[in-house]
Amino acid sequence: MAYFDAASATPLHPVARQALSASLDEGWADPARLYREGRKARLLLDASREAAAEAVGCRADEVVFTSSGTRAVHRGVAGALAGRRRVGRHLIVSSVEHSSVLHSAEAFEADGGTVTRVAVDRAGAVDPAGYAAALRADTALACLQSANHEVGTAQPVAEVAEVCRAAGVPLLVDAAQSLGWGPVEGDWSLLAASAHKWGGPSGVGLLVVRKGVRFAAQGPVDERESGRAPGFENIPAIVAAVASLRAVRAEAAQEAVRLRELTERIRARVPELVPDVEVVGDAVRRLPGIVTFSCLYVDGEALLHELDRAGFSVSSGSSCTSSTLTPSHVLKAMGVLSEGNVRVSLPPGTAEADVERFLEVLPGAVAGVREKLGAPAPVTRGGPRELLVDSLGKRCPIPVIELAKVFGRVPVGGTVRVLSDDEAARLDIPAWCEMRGQEYVGEEPAQRGTAYLVRRVS
Amino acid sequence: MAYFDAASATPLHPVARQALSASLDEGWADPARLYREGRKARLLLDASREAAAEAVGCRADEVVFTSSGTRAVHRGVAGALAGRRRVGRHLIVSSVEHSSVLHSAEAFEADGGTVTRVAVDRAGAVDPAGYAAALRADTALACLQSANHEVGTAQPVAEVAEVCRAAGVPLLVDAAQSLGWGPVEGDWSLLAASAHKWGGPSGVGLLVVRKGVRFAAQGPVDERESGRAPGFENIPAIVAAVASLRAVRAEAAQEAVRLRELTERIRARVPELVPDVEVVGDAVRRLPGIVTFSCLYVDGEALLHELDRAGFSVSSGSSCTSSTLTPSHVLKAMGVLSEGNVRVSLPPGTAEADVERFLEVLPGAVAGVREKLGAPAPVTRGGPRELLVDSLGKRCPIPVIELAKVFGRVPVGGTVRVLSDDEAARLDIPAWCEMRGQEYVGEEPAQRGTAYLVRRVS
Structure with a gap:
């Protein structure tokens, strides 16, 4: 625990x-x-x-x-x-x-x-x-x-x-x-x-x-x-x-060094252990005990539940019920991915072994949530020049998952148009493009919700 | 204590x-x-x-x-x-x-x-x-x-x-x-x-x-x-x-009876033990643990100090430093004496012996404060039909003490005019009249402060 x-x-x-x-x-x-x-x-x-x-x-x-x-x-x-x-x-x-x-x-x-x-x-x-x-x-x-x-x-x-x-x-x-x-x-x-x-x-x-x-x-x-x-x-x-x-304060100088080393370890290892992760926040000018990352194709709340079951209490800027502003106004202002967001903030005295165990547990927890949500399989080639994904009525991360699922089907130069009425899509679709090195073309008003256009460049 | x-x-x-x-x-x-x-x-x-x-x-x-x-x-x-x-x-x-x-x-x-x-x-x-x-x-x-x-x-x-x-x-x-x-x-x-x-x-x-x-x-x-x-x-x-x-709450019914008996004892005994005291507040429709009285010719704060030295912690509606509103807006609204005010509020579990000891200590504490302030000696007869008491610049209870000191010198039907610039006099002089059975004629603006007129009727 x-x-x-x-x-x-x-x-x-x-x-x-x-x-x-x-x-x-x-x-x-x-x-x-x-x-x-x-x-x-x-x-x-x-x-x-x-x-x-x-x-x-x-x-x-x-x-x-x-x-x-x-x-x-x-x-x-x-x-x-x-x-x-x-x-x-x-x-x-x-x-x-x-x-x-x-x-x-x-x-x-x-x-x-x-x-x-x-x-x-x-x-x-x-x-x-x-x-x-x-x-x-x-x-x-x-x-x-x-x-x-x-x-x-x-x-x-x-x-x-x-x-x-x-x-x-x-x-x-x-x-x-x-x-x-x-x-x-x-x-x-x-x-x-x-x-x-x-x-x-x-x-x-x-x-x-x-x-x-x-x-x-x-x-x-x-x-x-x-x-x-x-x-x-x-x-x-x-x-x-x-x-x-x-x-x-008496313990601060010493404890800051120790916690900084532990959060540094999380910052470095999470992207190695978990595919499609973005670690956010300044890598150097930062508090010693906090590290935050977002996982593509993951529902933050579901991930918190998985981690809680595994004995880890963390919070999420993308979990509605645990935050005033949804999606996190902080992540939104930074322009980074908000879906599957996890904030790890270590209290003074955190044991190194607990951090190691967290790093062991995390990949399975993320994979479990992705599997339940039906996250995309690897990319395939060929297909039509333009595809439409109708995600109306579906909450993030579903629109991004559906985008990713079909994305491999359009050829390079082709576009995918995602229809969504979830506000978080406005943040998460461009963030997905940035992480994937794809081009975010922009948004257009649609009859219902908004259409987000993504062009395949690689 | x-x-x-x-x-x-x-x-x-x-x-x-x-x-x-x-x-x-x-x-x-x-x-x-x-x-x-x-x-x-x-x-x-x-x-x-x-x-x-x-x-x-x-x-x-x-x-x-x-x-x-x-x-x-x-x-x-x-x-x-x-x-x-x-x-x-x-x-x-x-x-x-x-x-x-x-x-x-x-x-x-x-x-x-x-x-x-x-x-x-x-x-x-x-x-x-x-x-x-x-x-x-x-x-x-x-x-x-x-x-x-x-x-x-x-x-x-x-x-x-x-x-x-x-x-x-x-x-x-x-x-x-x-x-x-x-x-x-x-x-x-x-x-x-x-x-x-x-x-x-x-x-x-x-x-x-x-x-x-x-x-x-x-x-x-x-x-x-x-x-x-x-x-x-x-x-x-x-x-x-x-x-x-x-x-x-579980102890309330029983404790209410006990504290009510103790405060009843204070209500009854204080006027017997201390001269020139007014017990204030409803005698029947009241909280079990609170009893409040005011002592003529007494500075509330000085009395609190005396009682504190004797091991009793009480408060006063007339003590400036322990209250927001001076003199007590409550006593003022009731039209009762505010000077030398003492509120005794017994916590559940108060020992009967402590109340008895308080009743032993109180008369000496009041007398000590009165002596220091130069409270009036017994009334004498004769003198002029009207007397002026200049209490400008003096804080209550001094104006009332000076009124009481000279009061015996005017004959029945004569008046005393008290000049005071302490707001508390407006409350305490009429209250003194009521306690003493003398006639409070009213107030008049004066060159400095206010003149309070009192007529001797007995």
Whole structure:
């Protein structure tokens, strides 16, 4: 049994568990009260804030504890936008942000704001020039993740922060995936993070607002957390979260090397072991523990089930029921294959033997799913110059499977027209062409759905 | 050492601690994931929802877990108001609601809504007729607490719910103080509660939205908790919260009788032991564990310090640093004395001996504070027909102490004019008159502050 979905949540770190248990006795009371129990709670809260600030690299009075990373993002984005309302109502985000940032952007648009979504390259990284081009006189805020949650690609945060700083625009960094590995470099203005990503308990997020950043908390307020996060403080969980952050940081340098070697092994071996696979995300500038690949002719959810049966817990950017946006907005923005997508994210301490066993199990699991779906047999020669594949009403990866099945029947120079009404086909058919070295001609509206044209070039 | 501030927060119930510890191993993963760890988390979450629904008396799919009681109120009020925006933008609250409700109302007003605050009687209770009178054609929502957090007075929720139901207006009940004692009676539409009030951990609130109630979640959304509470679910804490609710409910009937007897004892004995005390709140229709009294010529914060030194943790509605609203908006709305206010709220299991020791310690603590503040000596006869007391720049209880000091010097029929610029004087001088059986003539604007006129009638 191996849990390879650390990017989603990690089990509680033993240090966090110990800290939680101890502070349940000392930290349950209201830290605003003046009596003994309140003072004890206040001391724990203050000490946690100091320690969190040290780990982030900021002042203690810049740290706000929230009830989740999502909440830190929601409150951070809304507060920063409102604080600079006079400047304007324009927001910049990358197109591969976490859904909490994108949902904040959507809420802002619904409220009359304007949002620019900065594109990424095929590895999932933004270009600082993209941010520079997006900045306007009325830009109130820019957001960028420190590293991508689906493919692990690290973003050029320091460079983007510099571009924003030069324009006088604050940058909010979603550091959910990276804070356990180290502080975020660069001159950012706001930062959000989530404790259960670094072995802390659920129920704790971190919002950092640098001094001098205009910030106007939105919604009903109270006096807790400098008026920036209403509701009774969850002190035992905060203590545990910070203890865990310190613990994982102490092991980070060593563990990063080890996990990087393991994910490197997966990156290199999967394409050797499994035919028709695309490993996605930056090979070098990336988080140590994440590796993501997509398998042609595979239904992501079915593959997750196969792997779960074999004792491996992984996630998929193409599995509807486990993701907000289907198909994965990240893979879509990168322009890579989304079908049969698997994200492996190794928690610290992952045993090498578990990774080896995963590599043993994976080829059979993929082959099993492909067989059930009727994936294509090897290519044959000859046949008509143009073929029509009617995949209306069929969900991906069926349209791509059907395309591949008939593709060998058209001669070089011939075309296949695929009719599909599944949105994912728009992403997956061009991706299949790129992987296969075939020409994607383009799409045309059809009576029902869309027609995708592919020309055989080899 | 005795902790008598259960209305603020309670230590973790042993059952909650056990449940928390156990579910840290089983409930840390993302319940939206399809793998083993995710399914286990989902099972725990579903079971908790069923159990919470049973304790509340509603359907499981009507229960939303939030990250605090405050958050449940904020989201509940905002969602219900938005859901009925077409009907109108009028909100009804009682004047003694918890600050989370009042802050929601203020945010609604800032956004262009209209709020009616229903008055309470001297015991702190609303009259259903007051809600009936406040209802308008454009009323979107009414809010009423099940019982008051500062004085323990129970509200006529079932009657108010009926009045609202007849007008087609949903009623949101803030059940934070009472849910541990039993379900809320009546045909309410929404309910909010907070786990750390019933021995659950911090970080868990409960929002119930009855089927058929129009509700539009505000702010950025995600797919968690039926789109009504974004952010990763805190399952171990939820499991512990619900386990604790069941545990305290099992002991509730018996413990209510015992605590009621103890608070009855405090209600009866404090006025015998301490001169110039007013016990506030309904003597009969009230929570079992709360008793509140105000002491003339006493600074609430100083008294809390004295009691803390003597080993008792209590809170005060008149202590600035431990409360959002100063002086207590509850005592103000009731028209009772706010100075030297002490709220004793006994946690389940409070030992009789601790209450007896509190009654032993209290008279000396009050006397000590009064002595330091120079409280008045017994009344003398004769003197001029009108006296002026200049208390400008002095904080309550000093204005009342100075009034009382000179009062004996004016003959019956004479008046004392107190100049004060402390807002609390507006409440405390009339309250002093009522307690003393003297006539409060009224207030007049003065060059600085306000002049309060008191006529001696006995």
